[in-house]
Amino acid sequence: MRRTSPGLLAVLVLLGFAVGFAVDHFLTVSGQATFTPSIFLPVLLVVLAVVVVLLALPVRRSVHGGTRIDPFRALRAATLARASSLLGALLLGFGAGLGTFLWSRPVAPPVGSTVATVAVVVGSIVLIAAALLAEQFCTLPKDPDDREPDDPAE
Structure with a gap:
């Protein structure tokens, strides 16, 4: 399983931004x-x-400590981490779109709306960071015996 790419996260942030702005509009x-x-x-x-992060910690301990962990548990933790980063990116864009629409109006937005929108953006950033950290925890170290399929055999 590959790690989540920054390009995909950026596209999802832009998509969420467009949807958030359009909904308020x-x-x-x-x-x-x-x-x-x-x-x-x-x-x-x-x-x-x-x-x-708590679900990914046992996987990290297993990778670095040598203890055995169920591979399906590790896969579930990695999949949840990836899904969480994608959700966080969408909600980050959505919250930013809502906030941009609110602050682009000639009338000052209510404090409650501003606080809620900023809180969604901050919560989304925390979720993305935690999910990417958990995804890092679920990554196996490169085995020296592994080689790429197109590498010539030694």
Whole structure:
């Protein structure tokens, strides 16, 4: 399994940004209030970040300590880490899009909306960082006997 590429994360941030900006724009055009994320969303993102790192720690200990761990458990931890980084990138863009729309309006946004939007962006950054760290924990060290398929045999 390959690591999550920064390019994919950047594309997802841009996609989330466009969706977040468009959602607030269409709500405003239709005469409704702008979307304000729940304050529990950033809390949930931080809790998810902690869980992802805690699930990856036994895999790291196994890799560096030599103890045996179930490979399916390691794969689940790595998959959760990757999915969390992708979710964090989408929500980072979405929160940034909501915030950009709010701050681009001629009327000052309410403090509650601003705090909730900034909290979503910060929570998403924490989730991305924790997920990439957990993905690093689940990476096996390069074996000196391994060679690339196109390398000539010695």
